[in-house]
Every structure is written in structure tokens, then in C-alpha cells.
Amino acid sequence: MRPKKDYVRPLDIRNGRVDMGHGAGGRSAAQLIEELFLAAFDNPMLRQGDDGAALPMPAGAKLVMATDAHVISPLFFPGGDIGSLSVHGTINDVAMCGAAPLYLAASFILEEGFPLADLQRIVQSMARASRAAGVPVVTGDTKVVEQGKGDGVFISTTALGVVAAGVNIAGANARPGDVLLLSGTLGEHGVAVLSQRESLDFETAIESDSAALHGLVAAMLAASSDGVRVLRDPTRGGLATTLNEIARQSGVGMLLDESAIPVLPQVEAACELLGLDPLYVANEGKLIAICSPDAADAVLAAMRAHPLGAKAARIGVVTQDAHRFVQMETNFGGRRVVDWLSGELLPRIC
Amino acid sequence: MKYIDEFRDGAIARKIAARLRAEARPDRQYSFMEFCGGHTHAISRYGISGLLPDNVRMVHGPGCPVCVLPIGRTDLAIQLALERGAIVCTYGDTMRVPASGGLSLTRAKARGGDIRMVYSSADALEIARREPGREVVFFAIGFETTTPPTALTIRMAAQEGLANFSVLCCHVLTPAAITHILASPEVRRFAAVPIDGFVGPAHVSILIGSAPYEQFAQGYRKPVVIAGFEPLDVMQAVLMLVRQVNEDRHEVENEFTRAVNRHGNAHAQALVSEVFELRSSFEWRGLGEVPQSALRIRPAFARFDAERRFGLAYRAVADNKACECGAILRGVKKPTDCRIFGSVCTPENPVGSCMVSSEGACAAHYSYGRFKDIGITAEATA
Numbered sequence: 001m002r003p004k005k006d007y008v009r010p011l012d013i014r015n016g017r018v019d020m021g022h023g024a025g026g027r028s029a030a031q032l033i034e035e036l037f038l039a040a041f042d043n044p045m046l047r048q049g050d051d052g053a054a055l056p057m058p059a060g061a062k063l064v065m066a067t068d069a070h071v072i073s074p075l076f077f078p079g080g081d082i083g084s085l086s087v088h089g090t091i092n093d094v095a096m097c098g099a100a101p102l103y104l105a106a107s108f109i110l111e112e113g114f115p116l117a118d119l120q121r122i123v124q125s126m127a128r129a130s131r132a133a134g135v136p137v138v139t140g141d142t143k144v145v146e147q148g149k150g151d152g153v154f155i156s157t158t159a160l161g162v163v164a165a166g167v168n169i170a171g172a173n174a175r176p177g178d179v180l181l182l183s184g185t186l187g188e189h190g191v192a193v194l195s196q197r198e199s200l201d202f203e204t205a206i207e208s209d210s211a212a213l214h215g216l217v218a219a220m221l222a223a224s225s226d227g228v229r230v231l232r233d234p235t236r237g238g239l240a241t242t243l244n245e246i247a248r249q250s251g252v253g254m255l256l257d258e259s260a261i262p263v264l265p266q267v268e269a270a271c272e273l274l275g276l277d278p279l280y281v282a283n284e285g286k287l288i289a290i291c292s293p294d295a296a297d298a299v300l301a302a303m304r305a306h307p308l309g310a311k312a313a314r315i316g317v318v319t320q321d322a323h324r325f326v327q328m329e330t331n332f333g334g335r336r337v338v339d340w341l342s343g344e345l346l347p348r349i350c
Numbered sequence: 351m352k353y354i355d356e357f358r359d360g361a362i363a364r365k366i367a368a369r370l371r372a373e374a375r376p377d378r379q380y381s382f383m384e385f386c387g388g389h390t391h392a393i394s395r396y397g398i399s400g401l402l403p404d405n406v407r408m409v410h411g412p413g414c415p416v417c418v419l420p421i422g423r424t425d426l427a428i429q430l431a432l433e434r435g436a437i438v439c440t441y442g443d444t445m446r447v448p449a450s451g452g453l454s455l456t457r458a459k460a461r462g463g464d465i466r467m468v469y470s471s472a473d474a475l476e477i478a479r480r481e482p483g484r485e486v487v488f489f490a491i492g493f494e495t496t497t498p499p500t501a502l503t504i505r506m507a508a509q510e511g512l513a514n515f516s517v518l519c520c521h522v523l524t525p526a527a528i529t530h531i532l533a534s535p536e537v538r539r540f541a542a543v544p545i546d547g548f549v550g551p552a553h554v555s556i557l558i559g560s561a562p563y564e565q566f567a568q569g570y571r572k573p574v575v576i577a578g579f580e581p582l583d584v585m586q587a588v589l590m591l592v593r594q595v596n597e598d599r600h601e602v603e604n605e606f607t608r609a610v611n612r613h614g615n616a617h618a619q620a621l622v623s624e625v626f627e628l629r630s631s632f633e634w635r636g637l638g639e640v641p642q643s644a645l646r647i648r649p650a651f652a653r654f655d656a657e658r659r660f661g662l663a664y665r666a667v668a669d670n671k672a673c674e675c676g677a678i679l680r681g682v683k684k685p686t687d688c689r690i691f692g693s694v695c696t697p698e699n700p701v702g703s704c705m706v707s708s709e710g711a712c713a714a715h716y717s718y719g720r721f722k723d724i725g726i727t728a729e730a731t732a
């Protein structure tokens with residue numbers, strides 16, 4: 001008897017759901033990887049199908065590695081989803097070290113019962129973001145947890161990048177007199193996500209600013225490779241928390257000019273309504289640069305010439321302050337401390 | 351933002367500041383209490399104290415709803431979530447109020463309590479509709495501003511015959527608290543607590559009108575200026591208070607005429623009195639028992655009253671001994687007078703309730719103003 005030709009019924013992506021078998025390492029798991037993940041991320045390194053990816057690296061390069069877990073709720077939000085976010089977020093972490101990102105690794109923790117159609121949507125969005133950024137996903141892993149033990153899907157990504165010679169960017173590099181540059185308007189990501197939370201459900205046209213920032217960073221470093229001292233993306237905790245982190249690392253204070261900080265009117269209005277302060281709301285496509293005073297103009301001009309930095313602004317200066325306070329001259333003419341975010345971002349009630 | 355930016359105009363603020371400097375008599379001190387947390391927040395966030403003359407001092411009052419919530423009340427909400435299996439819904443700031451045994455609603459949630467943050471009492475009602483098999487309790491706190499929505503929610507629950515919804519009512523009343531502060535022995539005994547006048551509540555006054563303040567303005571000879579929550583409102587109100595003090599007047603004046611009239615919102619008042627009645631006494635954090643200062647649910651709506659429904663027994667719990675929240679809420683002490691301010695007690699780890707909400711006197715000072723305590727100036731060196 002001649003053996004029958006191999007036939008595997010394709011995944012029922014339209015109606016199917018993740019089941020425990022998809023994480024068990026058998027045929028079913030292999031099929032999920034082949035038909036859903038590999039189909040989306042397809043590239044020679046991933047296609048090797050080994051336990052890890054063997055990667056070519058530039059000789060003598062200084063490597064940067066960053067990892068980030070993504071647990072956002074809701075999974076889909078205006079301007080993005082957990083897939084695109086998991087690519088942008090980790091690329092940005094590498095870019096904030098002044099590195100050019102080269103490769104991504106991704107781990108998925110899927111909850112039993114999660115619709116395959118949603119998973120495909122997320123993975124395809126992730127693949128689009130990775131292709132647009134020019135950073136391929138070269139290795140990955142999938143696990144399935146029982147229903148009720150996950151929140152649909154969690155994605156953990158790791159990125160590897162290289163730093164060019166002569167670039168030295170670190171949170172401890174800020175010096176008194178340095179200039180603070182911000183690449184654009186604050187708060188869109190946080191407000192877009194909040195607007196989708198079940199308990200709020202307000203209608204808004206505000207979209208997340210989620211974007212990969214390595215192109216912008218490259219343009220800034222081309223304008224001045226040694227004048228950019230600190231780069232940081234103000235994600236959770238917003239601008240306020242990020243600046244406090246840098247102030248602590250560098251042992252300096254900062255003085256902001258509120259009138260120079262760009263915020264979209266619709267974000268300002270949403271924050272007003274919800275009792276939030278845009279300085280503490282998360283961003284996913286903005287960066288702060290601390291530059292030496294003589295390089296600041298050139299770096300700012302390079303930022304403004306890049307699509308992701310068109311609204312870049314000079315928002316303050318680094319000060320000498322043993323207490324490491326971040327202070328702000330208010331629009332109103334007073335001065336106040338801009339403190340760390342405490343606890344979760346909670347709205348005021350009346 | 352149109353209609354809001356007009357009230358945040360720095361150029362006008364500087365003009366009012368110049369008038370204040372011209373009119374405040376250099377030979378005396380002015381101390382004004384802003385009752386509301388909303389004003390405290392505006393003063394801190396916009397740096398208003400820096401614009402006032404040195405002899406005009408703002409004293410932060412007890413009008414921050416989570417600050418005056420006594421430990422025993424939060425304990426009841428935690429008990430409902432952890433021991434009775436109820437879904438407890440509440441406003442955001444309430445989640446972090448310190449309760450007994452090192453707990454708070456946030457920490458009780460981490461121990462498995464089903465505690466959910468809502469933006470409106472109507473959201474709690476919606477949860478009750480969606481989960482008919484669970485008891486859903488709305489932990490209702492706040493002054494007159496948040497009371498009408500709670501009343502409306504209870505009335506809707508009654509109309510719909512919802513069998514699984516109730517309210518743990520902790521609504522409190524502003525005029526009773528102000529009177530209590532003025533009548534408190536230390537305020538009367540020591541001239542050292544010189545409250546020369548009050549910045550009157552904004553949103554509360556929209557509901558109750560300006561008339562309820564007239565009695566104690568006359569009785570205690572203290573001027574009251576009702577003011578909006580925008581920074582220019584506060585500046586203008588302070589100027590009006592300085593003028594009243596200079597002219598030895600003690601009237602109720604209304605700076606917030608765009609929203610407040612003498613008698614308030616009659617429709618909301620009727621709704622509140624349909625559902626609620628006065629409690630003979632209620633414990634306030636920092637102020638202790640204050641007679642006729644809070645509301646409870648009327649017997650006609652008893653099945654929506656979580657205290658009756660679950661047979662809850664209130665147990666008062668003393669504050670941490672080192673905590674000065676009480677004296678701070680009465681305006682007798684400043685946050686920096688407290689030994690644990692900024693060391694043991696911080697917004698990350700609040701010991702006292704004034705450190706919880708950004709409307710609380712301690713949190714506002716810690717988050718926005720503490721650079722002043724150190725006397726540093728942070729100027730660019732280059």
C-alpha cells in the first residue's frame with residue numbers, strides 16, 4: 001500500500017480559538033507557528049526553524065539589548081494594537097541608547113480561548129510594524145495558558161542593536177546648562193488607550209502616537225554625534241516621571257517652561273475632563289533629548305526636519321540642584337515642582 | 351481650550367497680584383482658608399502662593415473628600431469586598447486611602463477583593479445590571495457635588511427593581527464642617543489660628559447656593575468669597591477677601607457668578623432630600639464626630655443601603671499617632687509641621703489621608719511646593 005499524501009487541514013483562522021494544544025509543542029503548535037506566525041514574519045533567519053537564530057553582526061560593534069513585556073488592555077486601540085506597540089516599544093528602548101536596532105525576538109503568552117482571527121490581526125500588525133522599521137523578528141516562542149490565567153495575549157519582545165563609535169548616550173550624562181528638547185506633543189497614547197477602557201468609553205478622535213523612533217534618533221545623531229547626551233522615551237509615567245529619572249541618574253535638577261511644552265488641544269481637553277495632567281500621561285512615539293548647549297540648535301533643526309519630530313520644541317534647561325528637583329515655570333506665572341508619578345495614574349474625583 | 355484658558359491667563363494674574371500688593375496692608379497678616387481640595391490643587395498646580403504678597407497666607411482646609419474619610423468607613427468597604435464577596439465600586443482617589451491593618455482598597459484588591467474604579471455612580475449601576483448574580487456596592491464619598499448623582503443612581507435602581515445593588519453612603523456636608531472648624535476650641539482659644547476668611551467652595555456652591563454660608567459669615571464675623579476652581583478665580587477671590595478684611599466687612603460674596611446663585615440647584619436639592627436624610631452625627635477624619643454633617647439613605651430606600659443590607663457595624667479607628675492630618679485639616683498646622691511629612695509619609699506610602707489625593711494639603715505641598723521648604727533656587731548655571 002502506498003502511503004497517503006500528507007494532508008493537514010489548515011487552521012480555521014476565521015472561527016478557531018487558541019487551545020491548550022497550540023502550546024503543547026506537537027503538530028498543532030507547529031501548525032500555528034507555520035501558518036500564522038511564520039506567514040506574517042517570514043524572513044530567512046526565522047525560517048531556519050532552529051531553537052535560536054544565528055545572526056551576522058558588524059565587527060567590533062558595541063551591542064545594545066533591550067527587552068519589554070507588553071500587557072496592554074484593551075489589545076486594540078485607536079492608532080495601534082498590542083502587536084505594533086510591542087515592536088515600537090522595544091525598538092525605541094534600543095534607539096534611546098543611541099543604537100541602530102537590527103533584530104527582534106518575540107514571545108507570546110496566549111490565553112486558551114483567544115480567537116485566532118484576533119491573534120492573526122495582532123501578528124500581522126506586528127509584522128507590518130517590523131517591516132516598516134526594517135527590523136525583522138528573527139526568533140520567537142509561543143506558550144498557552146489556561147482560560148482565566150492570561151488576558152488574551154501578552155507579548156514580550158527583545159531587540160538587539162549596535163551603537164556607532166563616538167556616540168555616548170546615557171541617563172547619567174546630563175550636565176547643568178544642557179538643553180531639554182521634546183520631539184512632539186504629549187499624551188496621545190495614554191488618552192487614546194484610556195478612551196477605550198470599558199469604564200470610560202468616551203468618544204474621541206485622538207490616536208496613539210505609537211511609532212518607531214530609531215529613524216529620528218539617527219537624524220539627530222547625524223546632526224551632532226557627541227552633542228546628544230541623554231535620550232529617553234517618556235512612556236509610562238509620562239514626561240514628568242522620565243525627567244525625574246534622568247535628574248536622579250545625573251544628579252541634576254531641571255527647570256521647564258510650561259508654555260513651551262506642546263500638547264494637542266483635544267488631549268488637553270480630555271485630560272481636563274478626566275482630571276489628568278498631560279505631563280504624566282504615557283507616550284509611545286515621543287522622545288526627550290538632553291543636548292549640550294552648543295549642539296541644541298542643530299539637533300532641534302534635525303528633529304523638526306524629520307516627520308516624527310515636526311513639532312519638536314526646546315522645553316527647558318538642566319540646572320544644578322543637589323535635591324534633583326524638576327521644577328516648572330507655569331503658564332500662570334508661578335513655579336512648582338513636577339514630581340514623580342505616585343501609584344497608578346488615578347483621576348481626581350471632583 | 352476655549353472658555354478655560356481665559357481663566358488661566360498669566361498676564362491678568364500679574365495684574366491681580368499687583369493690586370493685592372497695593373491693597374494688602376503691610377502692618378498685618380492675612381490668613382485665608384480655602385475649604386475645597388479643588389482650590390488647594392489649583393493653588394499648588396499653578397504656583398499661586400508664589401504670586402501672593404508675603405503677608406497673605408493660604409491655609410488648606412478639609413474639603414478634600416478622601417482626606418476626611420475616616421479609617422472605619424474604608425474598613426467597611428474592604429470588609430464588603432473581602433468578607434462578603436461583594437463587587438465594591440468607587441472613585442479613583444478612594445482606592446489609596448489608608449485603612450486598618452496596613453490595607454487600602456488597592457491592597458485589598460491585590461488580596462483578591464473585587465474592587466473596581468468607576469468614574470460615575472451610573473457605571474456601578476451598570477455593573478450591577480450586567481452581573482445580576484453578584485452583590486454590587488457603590489462606595490459613595492464626597493461633598494454636595496457628588497451627592498445628587500448617587501441619589502439619582504439609587505432612584506434608578508429602585509425604579510428598575512435591581513435586587514443586587516446598594517450604596518455605602520459616606521456623603522458629607524460642607525457648611526457643617528466649616529462651622530465645626532470655627533467652633534473648635536483650638537481655633538477659638540488660640541488667636542494663633544487666625545483664619546481671617548474663607549475661599550468658599552466652587553462646585554458645592556453650584557448645588558447649595560451661596561445662602562447657606564450667610565449664617566456663619568455673620569455669626570463668626572468671617573468673610574466668605576465663593577470662587578471657581580480656575581487659578582484666576584482664586585486670585586480674584588483672595589483680592590476680594592483682602593478688601594473685606596480691610597473694610598471690616600464679613601459678607602458672603604460670590605466671585606463665581608458664572609455658575610453660582612444664592613439658592614443653588616433646586617432640582618438637585620429635591621432629588622437629594624427625596625433619597626437622603628441627615629445623620630445626627632458622623633465621624634470625619636481629622637475633625638472627629640461632627641453633628642449633622644453627613645447624609646444617610648432614607649428608610650424608603652433601605653434595601654439600597656449597604657449598611658442595613660449587610661448589617662454593618664461601624665467601628666471608629668484612631669489615626670496613626672504621629673500623623674498630624676487632624677490639625678492640618680483644621681488649619682492649625684502646616685504639612686511641614688508634621689514629623690513624618692515627606693519621610694515616613696509620602697504619596698507612595700501615605701500614612702495620613704492628606705497625603706493621598708493631590709487635593710490633600712500634604713500631597714499638594716509634597717508634589718508641587720516642597721522645593722520652597724529647602725529654600726533652594728534652581729537657576730541655570732549656563
